[in-house]
Amino acid sequence: MFDIFNEIIGTLKQNKLRTSLTGFAVAWGVFMLIALLGAGGGLMNALVNNNRNIDVNTMQVYGGSTSKAYNGINEGTWTELKEFDAERTEENYKDVIDAVSADYWRSDTASFRDMSSNVGINGISPVHYVARDRDIIAGRKINELDIRLHRKVIFIGDDAAAMFLPAPLDSLAIIGQYIKVGHLAYKVIGVFQSNMDADLMQMDIPSTTFSDVYYGSEMYSIIFSYHGLNTEKANEAFMKQYKKDYNNAHGYAPDDDRTLWISNSVIDNLQVNKVMNIIKTMLWIIGLFTLLSGVVGVSNIMLITVRERIHEFGIRKALGATPWSIIKLVIVESIVITAFFGYIGMICGIISCQIMDSTIGQQVLDIGVQRMYIFKDSTVSVGVAIGATVVLIVAGVLAGFFPARKAAKVKPIEALNELK
Amino acid sequence: MMIELKDVNKTYFGAQPLHVLKGINLEIGKGEFVSIMGASGSGKSTLLNILGILDNYDTGEYWLDGRLIKGLSEREAARYRNHTIGFIFQSFNLINFKTAVENVELPLFYRGIGRRERHHQAMEYLDKMGLTDWAEHFPNEMSGGQKQRVAIARALITHPRIILADEPTGALDSKTSLEVMELLKRVNKEEDVTMIVVTHESGVANETNKIIHIKDGIIGKVEDNVDHNASPFGENSIMK
Structure with a gap:
């Protein structure tokens, strides 16, 4: 050579x-x-x-509206997610679903010292963060213990923190302080990087606390993480079955696929x-x-x-x-x-x-x-x-x-x- | 017999088919020093190419050292050329971008001999040709006589059974021609190798021991020339 x-x-x-x-x-x-x-x-x-x-296998389910009249329910009726839908989801799909979070939402007034603003309050559980993560700037997120103990804690955005303690003050000093939402005080446990596309400043509280405080509120969405559905076909089939089960439970037309809107990270x-x-x-x-x-x-x-x-x-x-x-x-x-x-x-x-x-x-x-x-x-x-x-x-x-x-x-x- | 040709025919098929060799019968013994003489177009170069397995023939038989040379594959032909035959050409055919010693080494390279051994043997043969000082020179730095001596060293290095020389003095002046012929004579004697020289110069042919005349593709007269008096100019003179 x-x-x-x-x-x-x-x-x-x-x-x-x-x-x-x-x-x-x-x-x-x-x-x-x-x-x-x-x-x-x-x-x-x-x-x-x-x-x-997008790497995580999660689905987020929102309410929609009926696309066909069925059993006395008119076309175009708004559909809602109920407490039992979250329970049903957790019970019925155990083989694929790992954890379920029922998310609630409503707007309320938050105030600290002399500052106050209308804000969006999310009642969530930690599974929420699997699907829609927040970038922590300081402190921590809502955790399982907060849920179990119905703690009155709140995780706020940096936009809200900056409003409550404007420069030259250190806005992160808000952590550990109590802010008032509605007529209740919540302890601030952390500050996250806020999504500036939202109309309202967003704050997270434990879903259990939310249910206690705003009893009877409409559920915003159900988020769950799952495993084993690897192909687009398997995902489509699961989503079809999920909608059918929902329609049966609520008395909508079984083949109506507009009653729920599902965002599926795997398909994306x-x-x-x-x-x-x-x-x-x-x-x-x-x-x-x-x-x-x-x-x-x-x-x-x-x-x-x-x-x-x-x-x-x-x-x-x-x-x-x-x-x-x-x-x-x-x-x-x-x-x-x-x-x-x-x-x-x-x-x-x-x-x-x-x-x-x-x-x-x-x-x-x-x-x-x-x-x-x-x-x-x-x-x-x-x-x-x-x-x-x-x-x-x-x-x-x-x-x-x-x-x-x-x-x-x-x-x-x-x-x-x-x-x- | 070293070489035996039996009724060898060769035709070049072109626009006009050309019957070059018309039934050549020839025997050359071991250690002979033979010249093949003929005018241009007589078929002498074609004959030499067939003897050197550079070209093939159509009909007849060619026996080289007791083996029939016919229908060889390229690989077998290459092996025969490497082991049995040494070539000396009119235009030397040295490779220009290789030094003298590298040119002499080349046949051994194709025999698969190692680098150091190759170099050693090549230097030995260059020494025999009196070219030790020119070993690292390129062909274009040498005179015609020196180049031909390099080519002779290259032909000898494989210890071939026969050496085929095609107009070996054609590109040289008369003095150098004589030197080269003396060298070939010496090689023929010392190395006991069958030497076949193709030429159209009677002086060159006169240096050989047997002159085979070829004309129009047929062997004519075969002269014994042991006394080297075939040339009108006498021994040891090559008229250019």
Whole structure:
């Protein structure tokens, strides 16, 4: 093998300019492939990061309205979730459902010292946070013990905290203080990053406390986490059955699918995955085609080189070179060109990915509703690097194969007669 | 017999089929120093190519060292060329981007001999040709005579049974030609290798021990030339 490399280095030195121009095409192709995959990966990582709750298997069920008249109930009647719906959910679907949270909501007036405002009060249990997480700034969330002991504790947004203790005061000092909601005092246990798209400032209290205080309130939604429904089909089937059971329990038309509105993270997730896979495939295709043009260039140059070296191959054959040894010489030369320049391209690509990661990868876009990454971890994985290496070697073999076969087929006498 | 040809025919099929060899019968013994003489177009180069398994023939039989050379695969042919035959060409056919010693090493490379051993043997043969100082030079830095001596070293390094020389002096002046012929004579004697020289120069042919005349694809006269007086110019003179 060492001898072959010596041979090849000898011939490559003959045509330095041509070799490097050809190599540039390959390096560029690989650079594009890596840079595209890195950039695409960065965009997708950002997308996943911005929707990170989507990883959890949860469904949130809201009331809707009937779409058909049935059993004396008119079309267009608003449907409600009741206490027993939450209990039913917990009891009847034990094989797939892990935990259920009945969420309540109503607006009320919150006040601290001389500040007061109309706010939205959420009665929730910890399962809620599995599906709709809150970013804690300080303190803690509502926990199981709060639920069990019907504690009068409250988890508020940073917008509310800033209103109660405006700058220059430290708004986080609100934790541990008591604020008044309606006519009851609640102890503030934590401050979260508020969602600025909400019309009202939001505050969370334990669902059990909520039921005590606002007895008879309408349930806002049921949230549950579940497992075992991995395909879109299984999820659709479960949701259909869930709606049917709800309709039967409430006396609505069994096949009415507008009575409940279900937001399913798995289906969203599957759809996002599908889109991401399509993007990823597109990037590979674009990158590979860019690389292909480089490979065609190598193949072209190898054809010319073989043409030029016919006489030399004739001499080699007269001295006892087998066709296979000629083929090996040409193919290995082709692999050396593609692999060497390919790696230069790959290194440049990886460096550019790192640069992207350390510049725009660090930028956070604050669009009010949410703080978003445009770009995140735009680095290529080891798997991609290995994949690209395999692609390069295969490309080298392909680029060299036809020229090599041509070189090996030439009869020694014809090659020797060829004028230099 | 080292070489035995029985009614060998060869036709080139082009726009006009060309019957080049029309039933060649030839016997060359072991250790002989033979020249094949003929005008251009007489078929002498074709004959040499067939002897060197660089080209194939249509009908007849070619026996080389007791083996029938017919319908060989490329691989077998390459093996014969490497082990049995040494070539010397008019235009030297050295590889330009390789040094003298690398050129001499090449046949051993195709025999799968290790780097160090190759180099050692190649240096030995360059020394025999008086080219030790030129080992690291490239062909374009050498004179015609030096290049041909490198080519002879390359032909000898595999210890071939026969050496085929195609107009070995064709590109050389008369003085160098004579030196090269002396060298071939010496090699023929010392290495006991069958030497076949194709030429159209009577002076070159005169240096050999047997002259085979070929004309229009048929073997004509075969002269014994042990006294080397076939040339009108006498021994040891090559007229250019």
